[in-house]
Amino acid sequence: MARKPKAGSVGVVTPRREVFDDPLRLACGRTLNRYELVYETYGRLNEARSNAILVCHALSGDHHAAGFHGEDEKHPGWWDNFIGPGKPMDTDRFFVICCNNLGGCHGSTGPMCEDPETGRPYGANFPLVTVSDWVHTQARLADRLGIGRFAAVIGGSLGGMQALQWAIEYPQRIAHAVVIAAAAKLSAQNIAFNEVARQCILSDPAFHQGDYYAHGVTPRTGLMLARMLGHITYLSDDAMRAKFGRELATGKISYGFAREFQVESYLHHQGEAFSGRFDAHTYLLMTKALDYFDPARDYGDDLAAAFAACESRFFVVSFSTDWRFSPQRSQEIVDALLAAHKDVSYLNIEAPQGHDSFLLRAPRYLEAFRLYMQRVYREVCDAP
Amino acid sequence: MRPDLDIIQPWIEEGARVLDLGCGDGELLHHLMQNKQVSGYGLEIDHGHINQCIARGVNVLEQNLEEAGVTNINDDAFDVVVMTQALQTIRNPHVLLDEMLRVAREGIVTFPNFGHWRCRLYLTGRGRMPVSRTLPYAWYNTPNIHLCTCRDFETLCAMKGIRILDRRVVDESHQDRWYLRLWPNLLGQIAIYRISR
Numbered sequence: 001m002a003r004k005p006k007a008g009s010v011g012v013v014t015p016r017r018e019v020f021d022d023p024l025r026l027a028c029g030r031t032l033n034r035y036e037l038v039y040e041t042y043g044r045l046n047e048a049r050s051n052a053i054l055v056c057h058a059l060s061g062d063h064h065a066a067g068f069h070g071e072d073e074k075h076p077g078w079w080d081n082f083i084g085p086g087k088p089m090d091t092d093r094f095f096v097i098c099c100n101n102l103g104g105c106h107g108s109t110g111p112m113c114e115d116p117e118t119g120r121p122y123g124a125n126f127p128l129v130t131v132s133d134w135v136h137t138q139a140r141l142a143d144r145l146g147i148g149r150f151a152a153v154i155g156g157s158l159g160g161m162q163a164l165q166w167a168i169e170y171p172q173r174i175a176h177a178v179v180i181a182a183a184a185k186l187s188a189q190n191i192a193f194n195e196v197a198r199q200c201i202l203s204d205p206a207f208h209q210g211d212y213y214a215h216g217v218t219p220r221t222g223l224m225l226a227r228m229l230g231h232i233t234y235l236s237d238d239a240m241r242a243k244f245g246r247e248l249a250t251g252k253i254s255y256g257f258a259r260e261f262q263v264e265s266y267l268h269h270q271g272e273a274f275s276g277r278f279d280a281h282t283y284l285l286m287t288k289a290l291d292y293f294d295p296a297r298d299y300g301d302d303l304a305a306a307f308a309a310c311e312s313r314f315f316v317v318s319f320s321t322d323w324r325f326s327p328q329r330s331q332e333i334v335d336a337l338l339a340a341h342k343d344v345s346y347l348n349i350e351a352p353q354g355h356d357s358f359l360l361r362a363p364r365y366l367e368a369f370r371l372y373m374q375r376v377y378r379e380v381c382d383a384p
Numbered sequence: 385m386r387p388d389l390d391i392i393q394p395w396i397e398e399g400a401r402v403l404d405l406g407c408g409d410g411e412l413l414h415h416l417m418q419n420k421q422v423s424g425y426g427l428e429i430d431h432g433h434i435n436q437c438i439a440r441g442v443n444v445l446e447q448n449l450e451e452a453g454v455t456n457i458n459d460d461a462f463d464v465v466v467m468t469q470a471l472q473t474i475r476n477p478h479v480l481l482d483e484m485l486r487v488a489r490e491g492i493v494t495f496p497n498f499g500h501w502r503c504r505l506y507l508t509g510r511g512r513m514p515v516s517r518t519l520p521y522a523w524y525n526t527p528n529i530h531l532c533t534c535r536d537f538e539t540l541c542a543m544k545g546i547r548i549l550d551r552r553v554v555d556e557s558h559q560d561r562w563y564l565r566l567w568p569n570l571l572g573q574i575a576i577y578r579i580s581r
Contacts, residue, residue: 331456334445334456335456335457338425338445338456338457338458338461339458339461341401341423343423343443344425344443344445345437345438345442345443345444345445346444346445346446346447347434347446348446364431367435368434368435368438371435371438371439372438374439375438375439375441378441379441
């Protein structure tokens with residue numbers, strides 16, 4: 001039975017694919033001669049081609065940002081709360097694009113794909129890709145779609161880093177950068193968490209030194225542990241207390257190591273679900289891309305100097321209980337933009353859900369995001 | 385339009401970099417952006433006001449002056465720093481004045497003049513803290529914790545070596561009248577100062 005499209009939903013969407021045959025030189029020094037990007041679009045590109053928005057996904061995201069893949073898909077795309085008719089990224093006005101990043105495991109060329117040189121999956125041999133590499137591939141996708149300049153490049157977390165990189169690398173191709181719950185570089189603590197996550201995967205016997213495809217297995221336990229660890233850092237202490245407290249799944253203590261507390265069940269559930277839908281190589285790559293991101297490095301560690309050539313305007317948002325990329329990290333971005341004389345607005349939203357808040361519908365966040373995007377439309381797309 | 389803008393606007397150069405501390409709904413900055421092509425930023429904590437700034441296209445940064453001051457802003461980052469009707473609400477106004485003139489070449493400060501004759505009469509006659517249209521709060525719930533007179537402010541500036549480039553005192557409808565210039569500390573309700581190092 002056909003389901004009635006929900007109000008504010010972009011409805012059923014079909015991913016598309018572009019193949020690129022022009023060699024791509026990567027930051028690591030290697031070259032990909034051929035790669036594919038899978039992406040989705042929502043809304044319609046206007047005649048002036050001025051209303052395009054690029055949405056960049058985070059660590060575990062993909063190109064499916066909004067709508068449903070089929071009538072019976074249970075959950076909509078990962079940023080459906082914000083993309084759709086009447087939503088902040090209003091698809092009645094904007095043409096929204098989201099692609100699966102290179103190295104991903106949901107359709108774009110990545111470790112699971114066949115390496116044309118060997119005829120076998122790339123696996124551990126897939127080059128380490130960086131935020132800058134992603135931005136280059138996204139720019140090529142924009143060329144292919146006939147988009148010279150984005151009205152906005154928008155992302156949360158690792159996606160926000162891509163928006164920053166866009167503003168730095170393609171100053172003339174981006175009018176606004178919306179940088180949510182992000183950081184200009186990872187802290188030692190962030191890198192430490194990523195390293196433990198990687199070691200979970202690398203030390204799983206099923207990893208087989210990276211050759212697990214050939215063995216017909218996946219390092220599910222390692223990936224599950226990595227995700228469990230990640231999840232702890234995405235939530236705030238308060239959010240965990242409110243959601244689980246010290247609730248016991250069975251109601252009483254069993255004096256053993258089975259899952260007893262609700263929070264344990266939750267983490268196991270999250271980890272298991274994730275390990276079934278995500279590739280361990282991609283997880284390793286993505287965490288490395290996070291660790292390496294540091295646009296100031298090429299400018300003598302001066303972030304303001306990195307922003308000097310930017311021509312876009314910036315909207316920066318942080319969340320009060322986010323301790324993975326705390327408000328202080330966003331404040332560093334804002335201070336550098338201010339020092340570089342760039343237009344910037346900054347909000348620190350009171351929200352209890354920690355880093356995950358960027359995906360959720362805190363009313364103040366929703367409203368400010370909507371108002372900012374109306375401004376973007378007025379300035380970029382509505383100009384006479 | 386806000387009447388104090390008429391007084392402040394001529395003090396700001398075309399294309400200046402302007403920081404507005406407690407920028408409210410962004411009206412001043414928006415006005416200066418339109419008429420003086422300034423590059424402006426406002427600091428604000430009120431959520432409604434922040435949204436109004438966003439809707440207007442005014443750069444607004446959520447930043448609490450009492451908690452963070454302007455320590456995150458570089459020396460001489462701005463040409464002008466403006467603070468309208470907020471000095472008297474700040475816990476350490478003397479520190480903030482120094483900070484204002486660290487981040488900008490010039491400062492523009494407005495505050496209610498507690499030396500106005502009505503305040504004096506109120507206090508003398510009734511022996512109670514003045515309540516008026518410009519100062520509508522009771523002593524216990526007022527945000528105005530550091531009220532001062534024009535003379536107080538000028539004394540503080542002298543102590544700190546802050547130069548007063550311009551002074552206007554106006555009545556509560558922000559009108560500038562000849563007799564206000566004769567006895568500013570007695571007749572002015574709102575003081576508007578342009579200061580520099």
